[in-house]
Each structure stands twice: as C-alpha cells, then as structure tokens.
Amino acid sequence: MTGMDAAARAQGGETAQDLAATVEARKELGPEYEDALIESFLERVERRMRRREGEERVVAARAPGAAPAPAAARPAGDGWGERYGFGMVSLVLAVPLSAIGAGTAGLPGLLVAWLGIVGVNAVQVTGGFGPVRRRAPRD
Numbered sequence: 001m002t003g004m005d006a007a008a009r010a011q012g013g014e015t016a017q018d019l020a021a022t023v024e025a026r027k028e029l030g031p032e033y034e035d036a037l038i039e040s041f042l043e044r045v046e047r048r049m050r051r052r053e054g055e056e057r058v059v060a061a062r063a064p065g066a067a068p069a070p071a072a073a074r075p076a077g078d079g080w081g082e083r084y085g086f087g088m089v090s091l092v093l094a095v096p097l098s099a100i101g102a103g104t105a106g107l108p109g110l111l112v113a114w115l116g117i118v119g120v121n122a123v124q125v126t127g128g129f130g131p132v133r134r135r136a137p138r139d
Contacts, residue, residue, distance in 0.1 A: 015081035018044055019088050026092065034096070038089060045085060086124050090117055 022041040026034055094117050101113030 013081065015045060015048065015085050019085045090121055
C-alpha cells in the first residue's frame, strides 16, 4: 500500500465520521438547520478533495521522469468515503423532497422526486457528466 492509498483511506474515515456527526447534529437541531448542516458537510468534503488533489500533484511532480496524469484520466470520486457520504446525503435529502413532492402533487410528485434521487445517484456512481472527453484522432 502506498502513502497515497493510506491517506485516501484516512480521509474516507474522516468523511464517514463527519457524516455521522452531521446526521447526529441534524437529529438534535431539527429540520430547520438541515440546509446549513448539509452545506457545511459538503464544504468539508470539497476541501478534502482539493487538498488530496494538491497532494497528488506534488507526488506526481516529485516522481522522476513521470508526467502527471491529466485530470480527465483520474477517476473522480472513487473513494469509499465519498460514495458513502454522497449516498447518505441523498437519503437525508430524500425525506424533505419526498414530502414536498407528495404534498404538492401526490403520488406523481413522489415518483418524480424519487426518479430524480435515483438519477442523481446513478450519474454519481457512473462517473457522470464530467468534462467532455474528446475522441482520439483517427489515423
């Protein structure tokens, strides 16, 4: 296991702990603080991702004769903690979205809300709509 693998696992553990703390705080504070708690959690995850990306650049720059991998070549968000965090946040958001959808449009509104939740999670799992990938020139 390389140093970067160990750092990624440690960050995944931090993300899981942050998520558990955020969910617990949401239970204690109630739904009126939900948006602020989710925003705070996502900001911390974003900061970790930027820090990790910077660390990867430093390691790649120090490697003799190795060119850094382009951003499009690196898998986006393949860490367990990020996937777990995204899933948990989508479930937390599913409750109010379901209530709003069902309250305003009944069963069709509830179905639309859940189709959106499933769609967002499917895009996240498959790598989604990241940067447009250009085709290699044909010979």
